Amino acid sequence: MILACFCFGIMGVFVKLGSKQFSISELVFYRCIAGLIGIFFAVLLQGKTLKVSFPVFKLHMTRCAAGFIALLLYFYAIVHLALPTAVTLSYTSPLFLTLISIFYLKNNPRPGQVAAILIGFVGVVILLKPTLESSQWLAGLMGLGSGLLSGVAYFNVNKLGQAGEPEWRTVFYFSLVSTLGAALLMALQDAPLTMLNFNNLWIVVGLGVSATIAQLGMTRAYSRGKTLAVASLAYLTVLFATLFAALLWDEQLSWPSYIAMSLIAACGILSSALKKSDYKNASG
Template identity: 25%
Template structure:
Protein backbone atom coordinates (compact mmCIF):
# COMPACT_ATOMS: atom_id res chain seq x y z
CA UNK A 1 0.00 0.00 0.00
CA UNK A 2 2.74 2.47 0.98
CA UNK A 3 4.71 1.70 -2.19
CA UNK A 4 1.63 2.32 -4.33
CA UNK A 5 0.92 5.68 -2.72
CA UNK A 6 4.58 6.72 -3.04
CA UNK A 7 4.58 5.81 -6.74
CA UNK A 8 1.42 7.88 -7.18
CA UNK A 9 3.07 10.94 -5.63
CA UNK A 10 6.06 10.50 -7.97
CA UNK A 11 3.67 10.13 -10.92
CA UNK A 12 2.03 13.46 -10.12
CA UNK A 13 5.46 15.09 -9.87
CA UNK A 14 6.04 13.91 -13.45
CA UNK A 15 2.65 15.29 -14.52
CA UNK A 16 3.40 18.65 -12.89
CA UNK A 17 6.73 18.94 -14.70
CA UNK A 18 4.95 17.99 -17.92
CA UNK A 19 2.49 20.85 -17.36
CA UNK A 20 5.38 23.20 -16.60
CA UNK A 21 6.93 22.25 -19.95
CA UNK A 22 3.76 23.49 -21.65
CA UNK A 23 4.02 26.85 -19.90
CA UNK A 24 7.73 27.12 -20.71
CA UNK A 25 6.80 26.93 -24.39
CA UNK A 26 4.75 30.11 -23.79
CA UNK A 27 2.31 29.39 -26.61
CA UNK A 28 5.09 29.34 -29.24
CA UNK A 29 3.67 26.09 -30.65
CA UNK A 30 -0.05 25.87 -31.53
CA UNK A 31 -2.09 23.93 -28.97
CA UNK A 32 -3.27 21.24 -31.41
CA UNK A 33 0.28 20.60 -32.65
CA UNK A 34 1.57 20.31 -29.09
CA UNK A 35 -1.22 17.89 -28.18
CA UNK A 36 -0.41 15.79 -31.27
CA UNK A 37 3.28 15.59 -30.38
CA UNK A 38 2.52 14.82 -26.73
CA UNK A 39 0.05 12.06 -27.58
CA UNK A 40 2.44 10.54 -30.12
CA UNK A 41 5.15 10.40 -27.44
CA UNK A 42 2.57 8.90 -25.09
CA UNK A 43 2.53 5.77 -27.26
CA UNK A 44 5.85 4.89 -25.62
CA UNK A 45 3.93 4.07 -22.43
CA UNK A 46 1.65 1.53 -24.11
CA UNK A 47 3.95 -1.52 -23.59
CA UNK A 48 3.97 -0.82 -19.85
CA UNK A 49 0.21 -0.30 -19.63
CA UNK A 50 -0.68 -3.28 -21.81
CA UNK A 51 -1.78 -6.30 -19.82
CA UNK A 52 -0.42 -9.80 -20.42
CA UNK A 53 -3.78 -10.96 -21.78
CA UNK A 54 -4.22 -7.94 -24.07
CA UNK A 55 -3.26 -7.59 -27.74
CA UNK A 56 -2.02 -4.55 -29.64
CA UNK A 57 -5.18 -4.67 -31.73
CA UNK A 58 -7.16 -4.05 -28.53
CA UNK A 59 -6.05 -0.43 -28.75
CA UNK A 60 -8.76 -0.01 -31.38
CA UNK A 61 -11.17 -2.69 -30.23
CA UNK A 62 -14.14 -1.88 -28.02
CA UNK A 63 -17.53 -3.44 -27.41
CA UNK A 64 -19.15 -0.02 -27.53
CA UNK A 65 -17.71 1.91 -30.47
CA UNK A 66 -19.75 5.00 -29.63
CA UNK A 67 -18.41 5.17 -26.09
CA UNK A 68 -14.87 4.56 -27.35
CA UNK A 69 -15.24 7.53 -29.70
CA UNK A 70 -16.67 9.68 -26.91
CA UNK A 71 -13.67 8.79 -24.75
CA UNK A 72 -11.41 9.83 -27.65
CA UNK A 73 -13.23 13.16 -28.12
CA UNK A 74 -13.06 13.88 -24.38
CA UNK A 75 -9.32 13.16 -24.44
CA UNK A 76 -8.82 15.63 -27.30
CA UNK A 77 -10.84 18.33 -25.56
CA UNK A 78 -9.19 17.78 -22.18
CA UNK A 79 -5.69 17.91 -23.66
CA UNK A 80 -6.27 21.02 -25.80
CA UNK A 81 -8.08 22.96 -23.08
CA UNK A 82 -5.40 22.06 -20.52
CA UNK A 83 -2.63 23.28 -22.83
CA UNK A 84 -4.48 26.58 -23.35
CA UNK A 85 -5.09 26.96 -19.60
CA UNK A 86 -1.46 26.39 -18.61
CA UNK A 87 -0.29 28.69 -21.39
CA UNK A 88 -2.53 31.61 -20.35
CA UNK A 89 -2.77 31.24 -16.56
CA UNK A 90 -0.40 30.64 -13.71
CA UNK A 91 0.05 26.95 -12.99
CA UNK A 92 -1.63 27.28 -9.60
CA UNK A 93 -4.68 29.05 -11.01
CA UNK A 94 -5.06 26.57 -13.88
CA UNK A 95 -4.64 23.60 -11.53
CA UNK A 96 -7.16 24.96 -9.03
CA UNK A 97 -9.83 25.23 -11.74
CA UNK A 98 -8.98 21.81 -13.19
CA UNK A 99 -9.66 20.36 -9.74
CA UNK A 100 -13.34 21.10 -10.40
CA UNK A 101 -13.41 17.68 -12.05
CA UNK A 102 -14.88 15.76 -9.06
CA UNK A 103 -17.80 18.21 -8.90
CA UNK A 104 -18.51 17.70 -12.61
CA UNK A 105 -18.19 13.92 -12.15
CA UNK A 106 -20.92 14.01 -9.51
CA UNK A 107 -23.26 16.00 -11.76
CA UNK A 108 -22.65 13.83 -14.85
CA UNK A 109 -22.98 10.61 -12.84
CA UNK A 110 -26.46 11.66 -11.75
CA UNK A 111 -27.49 12.62 -15.29
CA UNK A 112 -26.02 9.74 -17.30
CA UNK A 113 -25.37 6.88 -14.85
CA UNK A 114 -28.44 7.56 -12.69
CA UNK A 115 -26.32 7.30 -9.56
CA UNK A 116 -28.03 8.26 -6.31
CA UNK A 117 -26.31 11.25 -4.74
CA UNK A 118 -27.05 12.38 -1.21
CA UNK A 119 -27.00 15.84 0.27
CA UNK A 120 -23.39 15.49 1.43
CA UNK A 121 -22.00 15.07 -2.09
CA UNK A 122 -24.28 17.82 -3.42
CA UNK A 123 -22.96 20.06 -0.66
CA UNK A 124 -19.40 19.23 -1.76
CA UNK A 125 -20.31 20.24 -5.33
CA UNK A 126 -21.65 23.60 -4.16
CA UNK A 127 -18.60 24.17 -1.95
CA UNK A 128 -16.33 23.36 -4.91
CA UNK A 129 -18.03 25.98 -7.08
CA UNK A 130 -17.78 28.45 -4.20
CA UNK A 131 -14.03 27.84 -4.22
CA UNK A 132 -13.98 28.63 -7.94
CA UNK A 133 -15.66 31.97 -7.30
CA UNK A 134 -13.01 32.76 -4.68
CA UNK A 135 -10.25 31.93 -7.19
CA UNK A 136 -11.85 33.85 -10.07
CA UNK A 137 -12.89 36.90 -7.99
CA UNK A 138 -15.56 38.04 -10.46
CA UNK A 139 -15.58 41.82 -10.80
CA UNK A 140 -12.07 42.14 -9.38
CA UNK A 141 -10.16 40.52 -12.24
CA UNK A 142 -11.05 39.80 -15.89
CA UNK A 143 -12.40 36.40 -16.90
CA UNK A 144 -10.10 35.19 -19.68
CA UNK A 145 -10.01 32.42 -22.26
CA UNK A 146 -7.54 30.68 -19.97
CA UNK A 147 -10.11 30.47 -17.16
CA UNK A 148 -12.76 29.13 -19.55
CA UNK A 149 -10.30 26.58 -20.95
CA UNK A 150 -9.42 25.31 -17.45
CA UNK A 151 -13.09 24.87 -16.54
CA UNK A 152 -13.83 23.11 -19.85
CA UNK A 153 -10.74 20.94 -19.30
CA UNK A 154 -12.16 19.87 -15.93
CA UNK A 155 -15.48 19.07 -17.62
CA UNK A 156 -13.73 16.99 -20.30
CA UNK A 157 -11.87 15.10 -17.59
CA UNK A 158 -15.16 14.41 -15.81
CA UNK A 159 -16.66 13.05 -19.04
CA UNK A 160 -13.70 10.67 -19.27
CA UNK A 161 -14.20 9.45 -15.71
CA UNK A 162 -17.92 8.81 -16.29
CA UNK A 163 -17.11 6.86 -19.47
CA UNK A 164 -14.54 4.79 -17.57
CA UNK A 165 -17.16 4.01 -14.97
CA UNK A 166 -19.63 2.95 -17.63
CA UNK A 167 -17.13 0.80 -19.58
CA UNK A 168 -14.72 -0.28 -16.82
CA UNK A 169 -16.40 -3.60 -15.92
CA UNK A 170 -16.54 -4.81 -19.54
CA UNK A 171 -13.72 -3.21 -21.53
CA UNK A 172 -10.00 -3.94 -21.55
CA UNK A 173 -7.72 -1.35 -20.00
CA UNK A 174 -5.63 -1.05 -23.17
CA UNK A 175 -8.72 -0.15 -25.20
CA UNK A 176 -9.66 2.70 -22.86
CA UNK A 177 -6.05 3.90 -22.78
CA UNK A 178 -5.78 3.65 -26.57
CA UNK A 179 -8.78 5.89 -27.11
CA UNK A 180 -7.11 8.52 -24.93
CA UNK A 181 -4.07 8.52 -27.24
CA UNK A 182 -5.41 7.75 -30.69
CA UNK A 183 -8.16 10.36 -30.44
CA UNK A 184 -5.72 13.24 -29.75
CA UNK A 185 -3.20 11.95 -32.33
CA UNK A 186 -5.73 11.83 -35.17
CA UNK A 187 -7.91 14.83 -34.34
CA UNK A 188 -5.15 17.21 -33.27
CA UNK A 189 -3.08 16.38 -36.37
CA UNK A 190 -6.02 17.20 -38.64
CA UNK A 191 -6.47 20.58 -36.93
CA UNK A 192 -2.75 21.28 -36.69
CA UNK A 193 -1.70 20.24 -40.22
CA UNK A 194 -2.52 23.57 -41.93
CA UNK A 195 -0.48 25.55 -39.36
CA UNK A 196 2.45 23.31 -38.44
CA UNK A 197 5.41 25.02 -36.78
CA UNK A 198 8.82 23.38 -36.67
CA UNK A 199 10.08 23.58 -33.06
CA UNK A 200 13.53 24.98 -32.44
CA UNK A 201 16.10 22.77 -30.65
CA UNK A 202 15.27 24.54 -27.37
CA UNK A 203 11.53 24.07 -27.92
CA UNK A 204 12.06 20.37 -28.64
CA UNK A 205 13.42 19.99 -25.11
CA UNK A 206 10.13 21.22 -23.65
CA UNK A 207 8.04 19.29 -26.20
CA UNK A 208 9.84 16.11 -25.18
CA UNK A 209 9.39 17.06 -21.55
CA UNK A 210 5.65 17.50 -22.08
CA UNK A 211 5.17 14.14 -23.81
CA UNK A 212 7.73 11.93 -22.11
CA UNK A 213 7.01 13.11 -18.57
CA UNK A 214 3.27 12.56 -19.11
CA UNK A 215 4.04 9.06 -20.43
CA UNK A 216 6.25 8.42 -17.39
CA UNK A 217 3.43 9.61 -15.15
CA UNK A 218 1.04 7.15 -16.79
CA UNK A 219 3.47 4.28 -16.26
CA UNK A 220 4.08 5.22 -12.63
CA UNK A 221 0.36 5.57 -12.01
CA UNK A 222 -0.21 2.14 -13.53
CA UNK A 223 2.44 0.68 -11.23
CA UNK A 224 0.89 2.50 -8.27
CA UNK A 225 -2.50 0.97 -9.00
CA UNK A 226 -0.94 -2.49 -8.87
CA UNK A 227 0.17 -1.93 -5.27
CA UNK A 228 -2.77 0.06 -3.88
CA UNK A 229 -6.48 0.47 -4.70
CA UNK A 230 -7.50 3.48 -6.76
CA UNK A 231 -9.33 4.96 -3.76
CA UNK A 232 -5.97 5.27 -1.94
CA UNK A 233 -3.99 6.43 -4.97
CA UNK A 234 -6.37 9.08 -6.34
CA UNK A 235 -6.04 11.70 -3.54
CA UNK A 236 -2.31 11.99 -4.33
CA UNK A 237 -3.25 14.03 -7.39
CA UNK A 238 -3.89 17.04 -5.15
CA UNK A 239 -0.16 17.22 -4.46
CA UNK A 240 0.02 18.81 -7.92
CA UNK A 241 -1.26 22.03 -6.36
CA UNK A 242 1.85 22.25 -4.17
CA UNK A 243 4.09 21.60 -7.15
CA UNK A 244 2.18 24.19 -9.20
CA UNK A 245 2.81 26.85 -6.54
CA UNK A 246 6.48 25.88 -6.28
CA UNK A 247 7.03 25.82 -10.04
CA UNK A 248 5.22 29.15 -10.46
CA UNK A 249 7.65 30.71 -7.99
CA UNK A 250 10.84 29.00 -9.16
CA UNK A 251 10.38 29.02 -12.95
CA UNK A 252 8.02 31.87 -13.70
CA UNK A 253 8.37 34.28 -10.78
CA UNK A 254 4.64 34.13 -10.06
CA UNK A 255 3.44 34.37 -6.47
CA UNK A 256 0.18 33.18 -4.94
CA UNK A 257 -2.14 35.54 -3.09
CA UNK A 258 -4.58 34.94 -0.23
CA UNK A 259 -7.76 34.50 -2.36
CA UNK A 260 -5.94 31.90 -4.47
CA UNK A 261 -4.86 30.03 -1.35
CA UNK A 262 -8.35 30.09 0.18
CA UNK A 263 -10.07 29.13 -3.07
CA UNK A 264 -7.66 26.27 -3.69
CA UNK A 265 -8.16 24.93 -0.16
CA UNK A 266 -11.94 25.02 -0.62
CA UNK A 267 -11.81 23.28 -4.03
CA UNK A 268 -9.36 20.62 -2.88
CA UNK A 269 -11.28 19.99 0.34
CA UNK A 270 -14.51 19.49 -1.61
CA UNK A 271 -12.75 17.14 -4.03
CA UNK A 272 -11.21 15.04 -1.27
CA UNK A 273 -14.59 14.77 0.45
CA UNK A 274 -16.14 13.61 -2.83
CA UNK A 275 -13.44 10.97 -3.31
CA UNK A 276 -14.01 9.67 0.20
CA UNK A 277 -17.77 9.41 -0.31
CA UNK A 278 -17.26 7.60 -3.62
CA UNK A 279 -14.74 5.24 -2.05
CA UNK A 280 -17.45 4.15 0.36
CA UNK A 281 -20.19 3.82 -2.25
CA UNK A 282 -18.38 2.45 -5.32
CA UNK A 283 -18.43 -1.32 -6.10
CA UNK A 284 -15.25 -3.31 -5.70
CA UNK A 285 -14.28 -3.25 -9.38
CA UNK A 286 -13.96 0.55 -9.29
CA UNK A 287 -11.58 0.42 -6.33
CA UNK A 288 -9.43 -2.13 -8.16
CA UNK A 289 -9.53 -0.57 -11.61
CA UNK A 290 -6.20 0.99 -12.66
CA UNK A 291 -6.25 4.75 -12.94
CA UNK A 292 -5.89 6.57 -16.24
CA UNK A 293 -5.11 10.26 -16.21
CA UNK A 294 -8.31 11.92 -17.26
CA UNK A 295 -6.69 14.59 -19.38
Protein backbone atom coordinates in the same frame (compact mmCIF):
# COMPACT_ATOMS: atom_id res chain seq x y z
CA MET B 1 1.07 8.76 -7.48
CA ILE B 2 3.53 11.24 -5.98
CA LEU B 3 5.84 10.64 -8.96
CA ALA B 4 2.88 11.10 -11.32
CA CYS B 5 1.94 14.40 -9.67
CA PHE B 6 5.51 15.65 -9.85
CA CYS B 7 5.68 14.77 -13.56
CA PHE B 8 2.29 16.37 -14.27
CA GLY B 9 3.65 19.53 -12.67
CA ILE B 10 6.77 19.28 -14.85
CA MET B 11 4.54 18.77 -17.89
CA GLY B 12 2.75 22.04 -17.10
CA VAL B 13 6.12 23.81 -16.95
CA PHE B 14 7.07 22.49 -20.39
CA VAL B 15 3.67 23.52 -21.80
CA LYS B 16 4.19 27.06 -20.55
CA LEU B 17 7.77 27.17 -21.85
CA GLY B 18 6.79 25.64 -25.17
CA SER B 19 3.91 28.07 -25.74
CA LYS B 20 6.43 30.73 -26.79
CA GLN B 21 7.36 28.65 -29.86
CA PHE B 22 4.64 26.04 -30.43
CA SER B 23 0.90 26.26 -30.97
CA ILE B 24 -1.42 24.49 -28.54
CA SER B 25 -2.23 21.80 -31.11
CA GLU B 26 1.49 21.15 -31.59
CA LEU B 27 2.01 20.85 -27.84
CA VAL B 28 -0.90 18.40 -27.53
CA PHE B 29 0.49 16.39 -30.46
CA TYR B 30 3.94 16.03 -28.91
CA ARG B 31 2.42 15.27 -25.51
CA CYS B 32 0.31 12.42 -26.91
CA ILE B 33 2.56 10.85 -29.53
CA ALA B 34 5.20 9.90 -26.97
CA GLY B 35 2.70 7.81 -25.03
CA LEU B 36 1.26 6.38 -28.24
CA ILE B 37 4.63 5.14 -29.46
CA GLY B 38 5.55 3.66 -26.09
CA ILE B 39 2.31 1.73 -25.57
CA PHE B 40 2.18 0.63 -29.23
CA PHE B 41 5.52 -1.15 -28.92
CA ALA B 42 4.39 -2.68 -25.61
CA VAL B 43 1.30 -4.04 -27.39
CA LEU B 44 3.41 -5.52 -30.19
CA LEU B 45 5.94 -7.12 -27.85
CA GLN B 46 3.30 -8.71 -25.62
CA GLY B 47 1.02 -9.80 -28.47
CA LYS B 48 -2.04 -8.05 -27.07
CA THR B 49 -5.11 -7.31 -29.17
CA LEU B 50 -6.73 -3.96 -29.84
CA LYS B 51 -10.02 -5.51 -31.01
CA VAL B 52 -13.13 -4.60 -29.03
CA SER B 53 -16.88 -5.00 -29.52
CA PHE B 54 -18.80 -2.13 -31.10
CA PRO B 55 -20.53 -1.00 -27.84
CA VAL B 56 -17.17 -0.90 -26.06
CA PHE B 57 -15.60 0.89 -29.04
CA LYS B 58 -18.28 3.60 -28.74
CA LEU B 59 -17.37 4.02 -25.07
CA HIS B 60 -13.71 4.37 -26.05
CA MET B 61 -14.52 7.03 -28.64
CA THR B 62 -16.70 9.01 -26.21
CA ARG B 63 -13.92 8.91 -23.64
CA CYS B 64 -11.33 9.88 -26.28
CA ALA B 65 -13.33 12.82 -27.65
CA ALA B 66 -14.00 14.24 -24.18
CA GLY B 67 -10.41 13.67 -23.06
CA PHE B 68 -8.89 15.20 -26.19
CA ILE B 69 -10.94 18.39 -26.01
CA ALA B 70 -10.29 18.59 -22.26
CA LEU B 71 -6.55 18.38 -22.96
CA LEU B 72 -6.74 21.20 -25.52
CA LEU B 73 -8.64 23.41 -23.07
CA TYR B 74 -6.23 22.53 -20.26
CA PHE B 75 -3.19 23.50 -22.31
CA TYR B 76 -4.91 26.75 -23.33
CA ALA B 77 -5.53 27.56 -19.66
CA ILE B 78 -1.91 26.77 -18.75
CA VAL B 79 -0.63 29.10 -21.47
CA HIS B 80 -2.85 32.05 -20.45
CA LEU B 81 -3.16 31.68 -16.67
CA ALA B 82 -0.90 31.24 -13.70
CA LEU B 83 0.11 27.58 -13.64
CA PRO B 84 -1.45 26.75 -10.22
CA THR B 85 -4.75 28.37 -11.23
CA ALA B 86 -4.94 26.42 -14.49
CA VAL B 87 -4.12 23.13 -12.76
CA THR B 88 -6.69 23.71 -10.02
CA LEU B 89 -9.46 24.55 -12.49
CA SER B 90 -8.73 21.34 -14.37
CA TYR B 91 -8.93 19.42 -11.08
CA THR B 92 -12.58 20.37 -10.69
CA SER B 93 -13.30 17.14 -12.61
CA PRO B 94 -14.47 15.25 -9.45
CA LEU B 95 -17.09 17.98 -8.90
CA PHE B 96 -18.47 17.47 -12.41
CA LEU B 97 -18.07 13.69 -12.18
CA THR B 98 -20.30 13.73 -9.10
CA LEU B 99 -22.95 15.75 -10.94
CA ILE B 100 -22.77 13.47 -14.00
CA SER B 101 -23.06 10.37 -11.81
CA ILE B 102 -26.13 11.73 -10.02
CA PHE B 103 -27.94 12.53 -13.27
CA TYR B 104 -26.85 9.34 -15.05
CA LEU B 105 -27.70 7.00 -12.19
CA LYS B 106 -30.93 8.95 -11.52
CA ASN B 107 -30.46 8.78 -7.77
CA ASN B 108 -31.33 11.47 -5.29
CA PRO B 109 -28.06 13.13 -4.19
CA ARG B 110 -26.84 12.10 -0.78
CA PRO B 111 -25.93 14.72 1.85
CA GLY B 112 -22.23 14.04 1.29
CA GLN B 113 -22.59 14.60 -2.44
CA VAL B 114 -24.46 17.86 -1.90
CA ALA B 115 -21.72 18.98 0.49
CA ALA B 116 -18.99 18.09 -2.04
CA ILE B 117 -20.78 20.00 -4.81
CA LEU B 118 -21.28 23.09 -2.64
CA ILE B 119 -17.68 23.04 -1.40
CA GLY B 120 -16.36 22.72 -4.94
CA PHE B 121 -18.65 25.44 -6.28
CA VAL B 122 -17.61 27.89 -3.55
CA GLY B 123 -13.96 27.09 -4.29
CA VAL B 124 -14.43 27.77 -8.01
CA VAL B 125 -16.17 31.11 -7.36
CA ILE B 126 -13.47 32.25 -4.92
CA LEU B 127 -10.67 31.16 -7.27
CA LEU B 128 -12.09 32.86 -10.35
CA LYS B 129 -13.25 36.17 -8.93
CA PRO B 130 -10.14 37.54 -7.14
CA THR B 131 -7.57 35.84 -9.37
CA LEU B 132 -8.59 36.57 -12.94
CA GLU B 133 -8.47 39.91 -14.70
CA SER B 134 -11.16 40.69 -17.27
CA SER B 135 -8.82 39.60 -20.08
CA GLN B 136 -8.31 36.19 -18.44
CA TRP B 137 -11.93 35.12 -18.04
CA LEU B 138 -11.95 33.21 -21.32
CA ALA B 139 -8.93 31.20 -20.20
CA GLY B 140 -10.61 30.63 -16.82
CA LEU B 141 -13.72 29.27 -18.50
CA MET B 142 -11.51 27.08 -20.70
CA GLY B 143 -9.86 25.64 -17.60
CA LEU B 144 -13.26 25.01 -16.05
CA GLY B 145 -14.40 23.39 -19.30
CA SER B 146 -11.37 21.14 -19.08
CA GLY B 147 -12.55 20.00 -15.66
CA LEU B 148 -16.07 19.36 -16.98
CA LEU B 149 -14.91 17.30 -19.96
CA SER B 150 -12.38 15.45 -17.81
CA GLY B 151 -15.30 14.47 -15.60
CA VAL B 152 -17.09 13.09 -18.68
CA ALA B 153 -13.93 11.23 -19.70
CA TYR B 154 -13.43 9.72 -16.22
CA PHE B 155 -17.08 8.67 -16.13
CA ASN B 156 -16.54 6.74 -19.35
CA VAL B 157 -13.29 5.29 -17.98
CA ASN B 158 -15.31 3.91 -15.06
CA LYS B 159 -17.80 2.38 -17.49
CA LEU B 160 -14.95 0.88 -19.52
CA GLY B 161 -13.56 -0.64 -16.34
CA GLN B 162 -16.95 -2.15 -15.53
CA ALA B 163 -16.97 -3.62 -19.07
CA GLY B 164 -13.66 -5.35 -18.31
CA GLU B 165 -11.45 -3.13 -20.48
CA PRO B 166 -7.77 -3.11 -19.40
CA GLU B 167 -6.18 0.25 -18.60
CA TRP B 168 -3.53 -0.06 -21.32
CA ARG B 169 -6.16 -0.29 -24.08
CA THR B 170 -7.99 2.75 -22.75
CA VAL B 171 -4.74 4.73 -22.69
CA PHE B 172 -3.80 3.49 -26.19
CA TYR B 173 -7.05 4.61 -27.83
CA PHE B 174 -6.91 7.96 -26.05
CA SER B 175 -3.32 8.53 -27.19
CA LEU B 176 -4.19 7.47 -30.75
CA VAL B 177 -7.27 9.68 -31.12
CA SER B 178 -5.59 12.66 -29.45
CA THR B 179 -2.49 12.35 -31.64
CA LEU B 180 -4.59 12.17 -34.81
CA GLY B 181 -6.85 15.00 -33.65
CA ALA B 182 -3.90 17.25 -32.82
CA ALA B 183 -2.25 16.40 -36.17
CA LEU B 184 -5.45 17.45 -37.96
CA LEU B 185 -5.55 20.75 -36.08
CA MET B 186 -1.89 21.32 -36.91
CA ALA B 187 -2.67 20.82 -40.62
CA LEU B 188 -5.56 23.31 -40.43
CA GLN B 189 -3.82 26.05 -38.44
CA ASP B 190 -3.00 29.29 -40.26
CA ALA B 191 0.47 29.70 -38.82
CA PRO B 192 3.28 27.56 -40.27
CA LEU B 193 4.37 24.54 -38.26
CA THR B 194 7.27 25.08 -35.87
CA MET B 195 10.36 23.26 -37.06
CA LEU B 196 12.22 21.21 -34.49
CA ASN B 197 15.80 22.25 -33.78
CA PHE B 198 18.35 22.08 -30.98
CA ASN B 199 16.80 25.14 -29.32
CA ASN B 200 13.34 23.63 -28.86
CA LEU B 201 13.83 19.86 -29.07
CA TRP B 202 14.47 19.65 -25.33
CA ILE B 203 11.02 21.14 -24.68
CA VAL B 204 9.32 18.52 -26.87
CA VAL B 205 11.28 15.67 -25.29
CA GLY B 206 10.64 16.95 -21.77
CA LEU B 207 6.94 17.37 -22.46
CA GLY B 208 6.55 13.88 -23.93
CA VAL B 209 8.64 12.08 -21.32
CA SER B 210 7.10 13.83 -18.30
CA ALA B 211 3.55 13.27 -19.61
CA THR B 212 4.21 9.59 -20.33
CA ILE B 213 5.77 8.91 -16.92
CA ALA B 214 2.90 10.77 -15.24
CA GLN B 215 0.29 8.77 -17.18
CA LEU B 216 1.94 5.44 -16.38
CA GLY B 217 2.41 6.35 -12.73
CA MET B 218 -1.20 7.45 -12.33
CA THR B 219 -2.52 4.34 -14.07
CA ARG B 220 -0.44 2.06 -11.86
CA ALA B 221 -1.46 3.97 -8.72
CA TYR B 222 -5.17 3.65 -9.45
CA SER B 223 -4.84 -0.02 -10.40
CA ARG B 224 -2.75 -1.04 -7.36
CA GLY B 225 -3.61 1.45 -4.62
CA LYS B 226 -6.67 2.45 -2.61
CA THR B 227 -8.84 4.79 -4.63
CA LEU B 228 -9.39 7.39 -1.89
CA ALA B 229 -5.70 7.55 -0.96
CA VAL B 230 -4.64 7.86 -4.60
CA ALA B 231 -7.30 10.49 -5.38
CA SER B 232 -6.21 12.50 -2.33
CA LEU B 233 -2.55 12.38 -3.37
CA ALA B 234 -3.52 13.55 -6.88
CA TYR B 235 -3.89 17.08 -5.56
CA LEU B 236 -0.17 17.21 -4.96
CA THR B 237 -0.04 18.29 -8.62
CA VAL B 238 -1.44 21.65 -7.50
CA LEU B 239 1.29 21.92 -4.85
CA PHE B 240 4.06 21.08 -7.30
CA ALA B 241 2.63 23.50 -9.88
CA THR B 242 2.54 26.25 -7.24
CA LEU B 243 6.17 25.63 -6.29
CA PHE B 244 7.36 25.52 -9.91
CA ALA B 245 5.46 28.71 -10.77
CA ALA B 246 6.96 30.54 -7.79
CA LEU B 247 10.50 29.38 -8.54
CA LEU B 248 10.49 29.88 -12.31
CA TRP B 249 8.16 32.84 -12.90
CA ASP B 250 7.73 34.35 -9.43
CA GLU B 251 3.96 33.79 -9.70
CA GLN B 252 2.34 34.60 -6.38
CA LEU B 253 -1.34 34.00 -5.62
CA SER B 254 -3.50 35.68 -2.99
CA TRP B 255 -4.59 33.96 0.21
CA PRO B 256 -8.20 33.67 -1.04
CA SER B 257 -6.82 31.74 -4.02
CA TYR B 258 -5.06 29.25 -1.75
CA ILE B 259 -8.25 28.87 0.29
CA ALA B 260 -10.14 28.22 -2.96
CA MET B 261 -7.60 25.57 -3.98
CA SER B 262 -8.06 23.85 -0.63
CA LEU B 263 -11.85 23.83 -1.04
CA ILE B 264 -11.61 22.34 -4.54
CA ALA B 265 -9.21 19.69 -3.26
CA ALA B 266 -11.61 18.90 -0.40
CA CYS B 267 -14.43 18.56 -2.93
CA GLY B 268 -12.37 16.12 -4.97
CA ILE B 269 -11.37 13.99 -1.98
CA LEU B 270 -14.94 13.84 -0.65
CA SER B 271 -16.28 13.00 -4.12
CA SER B 272 -13.75 10.19 -4.46
CA ALA B 273 -14.73 8.81 -1.06
CA LEU B 274 -18.39 8.66 -2.11
CA LYS B 275 -17.92 7.52 -5.72
CA LYS B 276 -17.09 3.88 -5.07
CA SER B 277 -20.18 3.29 -2.96
CA ASP B 278 -22.33 4.97 -5.61
CA TYR B 279 -21.24 2.51 -8.29
CA LYS B 280 -21.68 -0.39 -5.86
CA ASN B 281 -25.27 0.67 -5.21
CA ALA B 282 -25.89 1.08 -8.95
CA SER B 283 -24.58 -2.39 -9.79
CA GLY B 284 -26.55 -3.93 -6.93
